[in-house]
Amino acid sequence: MPEMVFRTKHVSKIYDTGEVKVFALDGVDLELFAGELAVLLGPSGSGKSTLLNILGGLDHATSGRVWFRDLELTDLSDRGLTRYRRDHVGFVFQFYNLVPSLTARENVQLVTDVAATPMAPAEALDLVGLGHRLDHFPAEMSGGEQQRVAIARAIAKRPEVLLCDEPTGALDSKTGVQVLEALRHINEAFGTTTAVITHNAAIRKMAHRVVMFQDGKISDVLINETRLMPSEIVW
Amino acid sequence: MQALDRKLIRDFQRLWAQALAIALVLACGVAILQTSVGMSRALEDTRAAYYERNRFADIFAEARRVPLSLISEIEAIEGVWAVEPRITGDAVLDIPGRVETAMGNIISVPQTGMSRLNVPILRSGRMPDPEAIDEVAVNEPFAIANGFRPGDIFFANLNGQKRPLTITGTVLSPEFIYTIGPGALLPDNKGFGILWMSERATAAAFDMTGAFNSVSLKLTASARPDVVIDALDDLLDPYGGLGAHDRSLQQSDAFVEAEIAQQRSMALILPPIFFAISAFLVNMVVGRIIQLERSEIGLLKAIGYSDAEICFHYLLLAGLIALAGILIGWCVGDWLSRSVSRQYAQFFDFPFLVYHTSYAAFIISGSIGLATAIIGAARSALQAARLAPAVAMLPPAPPHFKRSILDRLLSALRISQPTMMILRSFLRWPVRAAFTSLGLSLAVAVLIAASFIGDSLDEIIDSAFYQSNRQDAMLLFAEDLPESALEDIRRLPGILQLEGQQYGAAILRNGHLTKRIAIEARRPDPDLSRVVGDRGQTLNAPDEGILLSTRLADHLQVTTGDMIEAEFLSGKRGTYQISVAGTVTQFFGLGAYMDLGALNRLFHQSPQISVANATLDEGQTEALHAAMKEIPKLTGTVMLTTSRRSFQETISRNVLIMSTIYTTIALLITFGVAYNGARIQLSERARELASLRILGFGRAEVSYILMGETMALALIAQPLGWLFGSGIAYAMTSDFSSDLYSMPLILKPATFAVASLVVLGAAFLSSLLVRRRIDRLDLVTVMKTRE
Known part of the structure; x- marks a missing residue:
């Protein structure tokens, strides 16, 4: 039985606009295991991003409890959550969120400056196949390259978990595959627990497990007996 | 260098034009603050050093004629550290090559050759020989303006005698940092000079052997100036004392003091405006940057940067803008402060300039500049720090516009959409x-x-x-002359129109309120020198009583119909009760006016004049000045x-x-x-x-x-x-x-x-x-x- 990395218990998130209450998450119980590559699949508004934000320490649940290993995130203060993100979590976003005024290397360095045992920025960029684009600014790179810089930035601190929110959402199929390959490579080489949010059903075929979301709840969990390589995925 | 610092520097480079626009406004505040502080300190330090080194007196008094025997009594006043009696007088000067007459203020140099107080600094040549009767040292600005060198000769009308005087040297004195002649509004170094002459020669010229008519006192540290002034007034009163006063009424010091005060108030009035505008601009720019960088802020937080680090990052950006402004402000301020101080040293006749770079001015102006930017950025930076990371990553909600009554009004007016966009943005x-x-x-x-x-x-x-x-010219006389003397003057070449006027130095009192002024007395309906109010109206002094300027009446707290006490210090001395016949609002001076006949009736004498006002025929100016240089009773002319x-x-x-x-x-x-x-x-x-x-x-x-x-x-x-x-x-x-x-x-x-x-x-x-x-x-x- 692999070690459990994340565990949630009856997690709910309610957005109260004053007039209506929106249940972004409604009593979610989920476990993620060490070294696992999980795909969180579901339509827009099904709650997957909200859950990812809560797992990553970017947001608090309205009710329920969340653990990262033995650390309970539920009641951590802002300072505690900052510490947690700094030490354990790597993020990849749909719109890359690179700092436009910093080069690829410097964007990665943003993380290595504050991490405890980071790898060299060049090494991280090498891992995503961008060893030759170190000193380029975001504006000088393609979308796929920018997303790979974002992945390099996420993994440079050697995080235990990598949380990816629609990493291929803004990319075409060909560049998207390059990004998925980088994610799979990191997952296998470092055993980094990886959660990938997508509403692109094709991507589920590369996961160990697929968690299906519907209306703020987990509707199904599938286990892939045979996984496809990213290069075999087409959309 | 940390990646976040690199971002900071690149952001700053990208924003250079906006940053510069703010930095220049901030620099104005810093520079003005620094210049004002630097200059007022330079003036104060220079003045203090000058007064200290040259023993500038604390109390000054003039009198008609005081026997030298009174000095021991003055020295005995409690709190008096040193006494310097001397003889002073005015003279009309005839400067070779100059058409107009010039005026000189003559001051005696003690027989020892060494002044104890108000010590002059020799700038060239030597002081006059104590035994010589035809030697003078002159104030340096007068020498420079007229191109005099030691050895040069000019003529002076001394108590009725025209005599050649040889210049032995040029000097500066702490008494004459700012020199302005009688009746003048601005310094005229060409037409007004200070002449230091041996005591023997001065005594002979002004008929003061065994006597003095001016005295300066230096006080001990614990002395009470007002007590000393009262005691000195009591001693000098029988000898025609004109009222002792402290430095605040010493003309030169009062001007320097006013300038220092103006510099200080400048430091308080202008810079705050610049600092406030800078703070607002920083607030606007940093606020917008933070809005644009929402997702980057979210990212930084997701990576693990703390709230404090993010807040500090944006404060640093404001700090960089401030730094640019402060550096520009410091450079300009330091340069201005130095060069303007140097100009002041020349404008005022200081022999040297004490200019210490005021590190306090740097630190104060820099700190205020930095604080301004930080305060400007604080709200936005704190907002950035407080942004929840998950919210920060979402695109900001579109600005909330609401329809208001104004909108309906604007729609009714059929305003174009672009204009509507402009107006809505004001409301938003x-x-x-x-x-x-x-x-x-x-x-x-x-x-x-x-x-x-x-x-x-x-x-x-x-x-x-x-x-x-x-009038074109004022002719000043050594003492009051009978009004009939005008007839002699009228015969001078080039005089077109002539009117006499009498001045009486007096102290006006109402209870404890007093003011030293000069009462002007004229014949009714003068054409040349008139009493004019602030609305351009001309007035005559009343047949009886006194007409006061509003400023003077306010100072004495009197109104029309009140009685005031007037103690005349010149002419027929004496104290009289006079009724206030009216007041007039004026721009200039503390005017007090009487009818010439009324004033002299008070003194029980025939009408007198101390000044003659004249309009001149320009063609005969030279002949007139030549003739005036020969008139014994004339002490000076003011060419208006x-x-x-x-x-x-x-x-x-x-x-x-x-x-x-x-x-x-x-x-x-x-x-x-x-x-x-x-x-x-x-x-x-x-x-x-x-x-x-x-x-x-x-x-x-x-x-x-x-x-x-x-x-x-x-x-x-x-x-x-x-x-x-x-x-x-x-x-x-x-x-x-x-x-x-x-x-x-x-x-x-x-x-x-x-x-x-x-x-x-x-x-x-x-x-x-x-x-x-x-x-x-x-x-x-x-x-x-x-x-």
Whole structure:
């Protein structure tokens, strides 16, 4: 039985606009295991991003409890959550969120400056196949390259978990595959627990497990007996 | 270097134009603060060192003729450390090669050759020989103005005798840091000199052997000046004492003190305006940057940067802008402070300049500048720190617009959509719109405050030189002469019109309130020297009683019908009760006027005159001056034609310098506010404007939205600026009012018009600079960029 990395218990998130209450998450119980590559699949508004934000320490649940290993995130203060993100979590976003005024290397360095045992920025960029684009600014790179810089930035601190929110959402199929390959490579080489949010059903075929979301709840969990390589995925 | 620091530096480089616009406004505040502090300190230190080294006296008194035996009694007054008696007198000077007569103030040098107090500094040559009767040392500015060197000779009319005097040397004295002749409004170094002469020669010339008529005292540290003054007055009273006074009434020191005070108040009035505008600009720019970098802030937080680190990052950006402003301000301030101090040392006759680089001025101006930027950025930086990371990563909600009554009104008016966009933006960001207008209105106000001074001075000049004093020359006599003496003077060449006037030095009292003034007495309906009120009305002194200027009446707290006590210090001395017959509001001086007949009836004597006012035939000027140099009773002449010219030249030069400085300041403020405002609008509206372009709007139409907002705010700023400008002008007139003069508040429509045109023009050019960016707008990229 692999070690459990994340565990949630009856997690709910309610957005109260004053007039209506929106249940972004409604009593979610989920476990993620060490070294696992999980795909969180579901339509827009099904709650997957909200859950990812809560797992990553970017947001608090309205009710329920969340653990990262033995650390309970539920009641951590802002300072505690900052510490947690700094030490354990790597993020990849749909719109890359690179700092436009910093080069690829410097964007990665943003993380290595504050991490405890980071790898060299060049090494991280090498891992995503961008060893030759170190000193380029975001504006000088393609979308796929920018997303790979974002992945390099996420993994440079050697995080235990990598949380990816629609990493291929803004990319075409060909560049998207390059990004998925980088994610799979990191997952296998470092055993980094990886959660990938997508509403692109094709991507589920590369996961160990697929968690299906519907209306703020987990509707199904599938286990892939045979996984496809990213290069075999087409959309 | 940390990646976050690199981001900071690159952000700063990218923002250089906006940062510079703010930095220049901030630099103005820093530079003015530093200059004012540096200069007032330089003046104070220089004056203190000069007074200390040359033992400048604490108490001064003049009398008619005091026997030398009284000195031991003066020395015995408690608190007196040193006494220096001396002989002083005025003389008409005849300078070879100069048509007009000059005036000299003669001061005796003790027989020992060494002054104990008010010690002159020898600048060239030597002091006059104690035994010589025809040698003088002259004040250096007088020598330089007339091109004198030791050995040169000029003539003086000394108590009725014209004598050649040889210049032995040039000196400076702590008593004459600022030298201004009797009746003059500005220094005239060519026409007025201080002459140091041996005690023997002076005593002989002014018939003062065994006596003195002026005394200076230095006090011990614990002495009480008012007690000493009273004691000295008591001792000198039987000998025609004119009232002892401390340094505050010593002409030269009073002028220097006024200048120092003006520098100090300058440090308090102007810089806060610049600091406030800078803080607002920093707030606007940093606020917008944070809005643009929301997702980056979210990312930094997701990575694990703490709230404090993010807050600090944006404060550092404000700090860099401040640093640029502070450095510019320091350089300009230090340079200005040094060069203006040097000019002051020349303007005032200091023998040296004590200028210490004031590190306190650097630290104070720098700290205030930095604090300004930090305060400006604090709110936005804290907001950035408080942004929840998950929220920060989402695109910001579109700004919330609501339909209001105003909207319905605007729709009813069928206003075009672009105009509607401009107006809605004011309603959406009312605080920002208000502050932008406020900033621009301050620029208008600064211009109004600067240019009204010129108009007010014109009014003063007109009142003083063309309404009150219409004579070409004033002839001053050593003592009062019978009015009939005018007939002799009328026979001089070139005299066209002649009127006599009597001056009486007096102390006016009402209870404990006193004032030393000169009472002017004239015949009714004079044509040359008239009493003129602030509305241009001419008045005659009443048949009985005294007419006081409002300023003097206020000081003495008397009104028409009250009785005041007048103690006359010259002529027939004595104390009389006089009724206040009326008051008149005037710009200049502490006027007190009596009818010539009435004054002399009081003294029980026939009418006397001490001054003759004349208009001259310009063709005979030379002959007149030649004749005047031979008149024994004449102690001096004041050529009003020359005074008018030099006064107007000095004033217009100063007004020009001042309006240049203030216009630059107003332009910097306008540029700082308008340019930053337009840049921020462009950044906020880029997508909107690009969309409009895609929809088929032309560049001009799109520019209208961008520039329209800036110009609309600039227009709103005008009436506000007029109001502030009038307020500042009013405050300045009351601030500048002194015993010497009051400033009329003259606000001409042209003043408002010019100020508005300058600011509107500068705002237009600033937004035009930003407008050029619309041409470079890449429509496709802008539309693709995620907010």
